[in-house]
Amino acid sequence: MPATHTQSVPSTSTMAAPAVLSLEARLAAVEAAMTVALDEAAVAYEVRTAHIPTAPVVLADVVTLPLTPTLQPSSPYASPVVALLHRAQQRLLTDGWCAGSQVREDGARCLYGAIRVEAAGDRSLEARGLEVLMDAIRSQFSDADSVPVFNDSWTNGRVPMQMLGQAAALANSRGQ
Structure with missing residues (x-):
């Protein structure tokens, strides 16, 4: 009788349970898979767009606005x-x-200089702004003279x- 080779199949009782991965291990595996996918996509993009001619970009053709802001934000x-x-506070924020x-x-x-320039020569408005600012200052610093x-x-x-911000809030609450 010829020799037969039999292979034994392990029983379910002797099979090892699948390993349980921790959250960190699963995240690392997903990150590695995403990195491979993104690298493949980057190569595919380069291959698909290699034939498209590109010209250098002249910044003056793209930027049509001044690089430094010239308009103050509206109040x-x-x-x-x-x-x-509010304008005086914005002036100090932008000009220093x-x-x-x-x-x-x-x-x-x-x-004082910020309020004066923002009042644009309106001495009455300037005086009212300085008065409210002084009230706001004295509410926290009683020894302030001016x-x-x-x-x-x-x-x-x-x-x-x-x-200045607190003075604007105070003037707003007063309806000035």
Whole structure:
């Protein structure tokens, strides 16, 4: 009788259970698969678009606006004093804040200088804006004598610019 080769099939009781992967291992496997897929897509894109001629881009042809903003953002307030204080705060944010003078050579301004330039010669509006600003300043700093003295007592513009925002909120609540 010829020898027959029989192969034994393992029983289900002797088969090993599939390994359970941790969340980190599964995420790593998905990341590896996505990296391979993205690399293949990048190569396919390069192959499909290699024949398309490209010309150098001249930046002046693409950018049609000035690179530095020239317009101040419009004020969200209809009230003249609130709008003035908001514009003055925006002026300090864009042009810079300074102490010791109304305006520096580089365009930075103090609180008074920002309000004055934004009032555009309207002395009544300027006075009302300074009055509300002084009320806002005195609500937190009772020893402040004037807007220029308060402005010059700081080494950076963070607090003075915050006071302009608080003054705008105060004028808005007063309906000015």
